[in-house]
Amino acid sequence: xxxxxxxxxxxxxxxxxxxxxxxxxxxxxxxxxxxxxxxxxxxxxxxxxxxxxxxxxxxxxxxxxxxxxxxxxxxxxxxxxxxxxxxxxxxxxxxxxxxxxxxxxxxxxxxxxxxxxxxxxxxxxxxxxxxxxxxxxxxxxxxx
Numbered sequence: 001x002x003x004x005x006x007x008x009x010x011x012x013x014x015x016x017x018x019x020x021x022x023x024x025x026x027x028x029x030x031x032x033x034x035x036x037x038x039x040x041x042x043x044x045x046x047x048x049x050x051x052x053x054x055x056x057x058x059x060x061x062x063x064x065x066x067x068x069x070x071x072x073x074x075x076x077x078x079x080x081x082x083x084x085x086x087x088x089x090x091x092x093x094x095x096x097x098x099x100x101x102x103x104x105x106x107x108x109x110x111x112x113x114x115x116x117x118x119x120x121x122x123x124x125x126x127x128x129x130x131x132x133x134x135x136x137x138x139x140x141x142x143x144x
Contacts (some may be wrong), residue, residue: 041082042075046090046114060121064111071104072097107135
C-alpha cells in the first residue's frame with residue numbers, strides 16, 4: 001500500500017508566514033500586488049511608498065518594523081485601513097510604550113528613520129552600526 005499525502009500544498013498558516021518573508025530581497029515594482037496579498041504592506045519603507053530608488057536600507061526599515069512589532073505587539077504605524085497606514089508610515093511620529101528601555105527606543109528610532117541617509121545601517125559600516133548600538137551590547141556577534 002502506497003502512502004502519500006493527499007495534498008502537497010502547505011497549510012494556509014505556513015503559506016502566510018512564508019509569504020511575509022520578503023524583506024530579504026527588496027520588492028520590485030512588479031511584486032507590489034504580491035506584497036499586498038501577503039499583507040506585508042505594514043513593513044514597507046517610506047522610499048518605496050514614494051516611488052524613489054531604494055537599496056539595502058529598505059531591509060533595515062523592515063527589520064526595525066519587525067523588531068518594533070516583536071517588542072510592542074503591533075507594527076509602529078499599523079492601521080486596519082491600508083491608505084491610513086501608508087500615511088502614517090510617511091508622516092506620523094514614532095511612539096513607544098512606556099515599558100521600552102532607552103536602548104530599545106534608540107535602536108528602533110535609528111532603524112525607523114525616514115531619511116535613508118540617517119537610518120541605522122545605512123552608513124559606511126552598515127551592519128557594524130547596528131552591531132555597535134547599545135541595544136546589542138549584551139550579544140557576542142563573534143561567538144556566532
